[in-house]
Amino acid sequence: MPDNRPAAGPVDISARKITLSGKVQGVGFRPFIYRLATQHRLTGWVRNCVGIVEIHVQGPVSAQNDFLSAVFTEHPPLAKPKLESDTAVACEQTESFEILNSLDAGHPEISLPTDLYLCDDCLAEMQNPSDLRYRYPFINCTQCGPRYTLIEALPYDRPNTTMKTFPLCESCKEEYENPNSRRFHAEPIACPVCGPSLQFCRAGQTIEGNDEAITATVEALKSGAVVAVKGIGGYHLVCDATNDDVIKQLRRNKPRPDKPLAVMLPAETNGLALEQDESDFLNQPSRPILLIDKHKLPALSPQLAPGLGEIGVMLPYSPLHHLLLDSFASPLVATSANISGEPVLTDGIEVERRLAHITDRFLHHNRPIARPADDPVFRISEGMPRPIRLGRGTAPFELALPFTLEHPVLAVGTQMKNVITLAWGKRAVLSPHIGEMNTARALQVFEETIADLQQLYQVKAEVLICDTHPGYTASRWAEKQNLPVHTVLHHHAHAASASYEFYCHEEVIAFTWDGIGLGADETLWGGETFLGKPGSWKRVASFRPFRLPGGDKAAREPWRSAAALCWQSGHPYPQIPEKDPLLRKAWEQGINAPSSSSVGRLFDAAAALSGVCSVASYEGQGAMLLEALANHKATHVPLDISESNDMLVADWQPLLAVMTDSSTEQAQRAATFHASLAHTLLRKAQLIRQRHGVSHVTLSGGVFQNRVLTELAASLLREENFTVHLPVRIPVNDAGISFGQVIEYGCGR
Numbered sequence: 001m002p003d004n005r006p007a008a009g010p011v012d013i014s015a016r017k018i019t020l021s022g023k024v025q026g027v028g029f030r031p032f033i034y035r036l037a038t039q040h041r042l043t044g045w046v047r048n049c050v051g052i053v054e055i056h057v058q059g060p061v062s063a064q065n066d067f068l069s070a071v072f073t074e075h076p077p078l079a080k081p082k083l084e085s086d087t088a089v090a091c092e093q094t095e096s097f098e099i100l101n102s103l104d105a106g107h108p109e110i111s112l113p114t115d116l117y118l119c120d121d122c123l124a125e126m127q128n129p130s131d132l133r134y135r136y137p138f139i140n141c142t143q144c145g146p147r148y149t150l151i152e153a154l155p156y157d158r159p160n161t162t163m164k165t166f167p168l169c170e171s172c173k174e175e176y177e178n179p180n181s182r183r184f185h186a187e188p189i190a191c192p193v194c195g196p197s198l199q200f201c202r203a204g205q206t207i208e209g210n211d212e213a214i215t216a217t218v219e220a221l222k223s224g225a226v227v228a229v230k231g232i233g234g235y236h237l238v239c240d241a242t243n244d245d246v247i248k249q250l251r252r253n254k255p256r257p258d259k260p261l262a263v264m265l266p267a268e269t270n271g272l273a274l275e276q277d278e279s280d281f282l283n284q285p286s287r288p289i290l291l292i293d294k295h296k297l298p299a300l301s302p303q304l305a306p307g308l309g310e311i312g313v314m315l316p317y318s319p320l321h322h323l324l325l326d327s328f329a330s331p332l333v334a335t336s337a338n339i340s341g342e343p344v345l346t347d348g349i350e351v352e353r354r355l356a357h358i359t360d361r362f363l364h365h366n367r368p369i370a371r372p373a374d375d376p377v378f379r380i381s382e383g384m385p386r387p388i389r390l391g392r393g394t395a396p397f398e399l400a401l402p403f404t405l406e407h408p409v410l411a412v413g414t415q416m417k418n419v420i421t422l423a424w425g426k427r428a429v430l431s432p433h434i435g436e437m438n439t440a441r442a443l444q445v446f447e448e449t450i451a452d453l454q455q456l457y458q459v460k461a462e463v464l465i466c467d468t469h470p471g472y473t474a475s476r477w478a479e480k481q482n483l484p485v486h487t488v489l490h491h492h493a494h495a496a497s498a499s500y501e502f503y504c505h506e507e508v509i510a511f512t513w514d515g516i517g518l519g520a521d522e523t524l525w526g527g528e529t530f531l532g533k534p535g536s537w538k539r540v541a542s543f544r545p546f547r548l549p550g551g552d553k554a555a556r557e558p559w560r561s562a563a564a565l566c567w568q569s570g571h572p573y574p575q576i577p578e579k580d581p582l583l584r585k586a587w588e589q590g591i592n593a594p595s596s597s598s599v600g601r602l603f604d605a606a607a608a609l610s611g612v613c614s615v616a617s618y619e620g621q622g623a624m625l626l627e628a629l630a631n632h633k634a635t636h637v638p639l640d641i642s643e644s645n646d647m648l649v650a651d652w653q654p655l656l657a658v659m660t661d662s663s664t665e666q667a668q669r670a671a672t673f674h675a676s677l678a679h680t681l682l683r684k685a686q687l688i689r690q691r692h693g694v695s696h697v698t699l700s701g702g703v704f705q706n707r708v709l710t711e712l713a714a715s716l717l718r719e720e721n722f723t724v725h726l727p728v729r730i731p732v733n734d735a736g737i738s739f740g741q742v743i744e745y746g747c748g749r
Helices: 029-039 061-073 120-126 170-177 210-222 244-253 276-282 319-328 348-354 440-457 473-480 490-500 551-555 558-569 583-588 599-609 621-629 654-659 666-692 707-719 734-747
Strands: 013-023 043-048 053-060 080-089 097-099 198-202 205-208 227-230 235-240 289-293 310-314 332-336 361-365 377-381 384-389 397-400 409-411 421-424 427-430 463-467 485-488 508-518 524-533 536-543 641-644 647-650 696-700 723-725
Touching: 013 061, 029 043, 029 053, 029 061, 029 097, 053 061, 061 080, 120 319, 198 210, 205 210, 210 227, 210 235, 210 319, 210 361, 227 348, 235 244, 244 332, 276 289, 276 377, 319 332, 348 361, 377 707, 384 734, 409 734, 421 440, 421 734, 427 734, 440 473, 463 473, 463 734, 473 485, 485 490, 485 734, 490 508, 490 524, 490 696, 490 734, 508 599, 508 666, 524 599, 524 666, 536 666, 551 558, 551 599, 558 583, 558 599, 558 654, 599 621, 599 654, 599 666, 621 666, 621 707, 641 666, 647 666, 654 666, 666 707, 696 707, 707 723
Parallel strands: 043 097, 227 361, 289 377, 409 463, 463 485, 508 696, 536 647, 696 723
Antiparallel strands: 013 053, 013 080, 043 053, 198 205, 198 361, 227 235, 235 332, 289 310, 377 384, 397 427, 409 421, 421 427, 508 524, 524 536, 641 647
């Protein structure tokens, strides 16, 4: 028993109650407080409440002050405490410092813990043959392991998690109850005696036992099979990342003919030609996917990312991943186990039923997943890793609002890459990636996520915010609820989201370039420039509109956008045959041919006209292939900028001759296209600054995931003394829309 009595001598003893919020649950915070109080010879107690930690300390004032200072300087690396209150209270009858049971009461100030990687200490134990948890695929401690995906209710205690069905053995119980143990109140604590286990299934036959199931899985992978492997936030489809045949089989059966596949590399990256910032980013606790230049990676199948220069790479983050990679000794494909476009699957029975056309081999485990969490994806642009998708380990993601909301609101986002945002007071929480909202399962996960966030944070939305487009699934859902609904224009939300990190209360020039979003004039915007600030935008620039034959079909058939530009300008398009003899007549009559100013569709047209991509198997394929080709400098083609209704309008027509010039290499045409758009952006910014005196520029919308365009445009702007802002924390694509809806709503009140 440690001697934690106050120091002897004539000292004044007082007491204070300290309340901390922030990330203080699920990160080993209470045992840290216990050890810290003991070190400073203080008595009292610490306990979890609903989302907060309460501390009562007694002893000399100087020791209390030193203790409180150390709370913020020596806390566990994953903790982020925030002082809510610090008040003098009466002393209590106590001779030691204790950890009390959690209290399910009080005003909730909840910060949900995210899922964590396998820490070095647990990894060393898992690799130690003499350790109780040697090769145990569910090893964890207070500094690592699943959190968000196993929490069913708060406070974050074992009975409120999916681990409640696994009673602790005596050995685990001793660690769990020992404040000096690394596993003190590690809620997912387990060992081979009392914890979850693996099962390998094939053709109705099951292999039980952790080592036996891992051996069977590795043998299947080495034989050229695809295995569905249950992880922390869902299943992955896993196969040999160097085997062309198995990857072709996976693509054919999923079906996913061209879309890039992520790769999980062995934990040791020293042999790779990575930059230090890339290596550091891959090794952070969330273990995200980072897009890496192919040339920096080991020999991998060219089938992983056809026509692209980068591959999404991640390191193992769960014990099971480490065990599989150590045994397989080669990189593995690890792509979401789902029906394309749907959220990742989490239930073993559903996986076997719905993915039977892809594989008959499954590595299950019996630790339930409370909710799905797909892997987060980042790309380095302008020297900084920027999110493309938030997910496992990075979400729920909380941001402080620049205003105080009068009522809690729920922003339900948009149709593609959807994320929801729950906001109240000065807090906003972004959900993990949900995805495309065009399937029954996506709607189910969308509704479950809404219910989850409100239940876990103990906040009930009183106002709903949705996209102005009445046909979006999320917008239709919002209109059916018995709550007030506020609508926000798609591109206003983009502009507001991008402005958040910089100048919510100052005017900016906001470029919002993407695929499509319904505009105020009922046309499909996508190449807009706004002047103003959140809640007060004026559309000041765009592109010459064109009508999209077939409407929504144009997103997956770039030849339609190419045809539209050519028909509208009279330019021949010999590389793109007319698929339907009646299509042009319908287009001429305006039947199913909505008007658009979309830069995303301009990219599609350029890809089709240059022969790069006429039909896309995934969203943005043409633009991504075009970017991969644009790997050298090029001269730009000046685009005419005219004025119409007090708005600058750039004409894309000069690009058509360049993109259809077969005497010029595709790579040169691709580079010219990018350079021309970047110079057009600069010219618009210059003209707007001349008229309005604004020099701050923000970039948002899915088009600015394109690193070639973004970095060139930013460089040109800075050369002309503009200050350029590209979001670092929030995705520029539609995954940032729901948060932008909250900002637009709050600033416009």
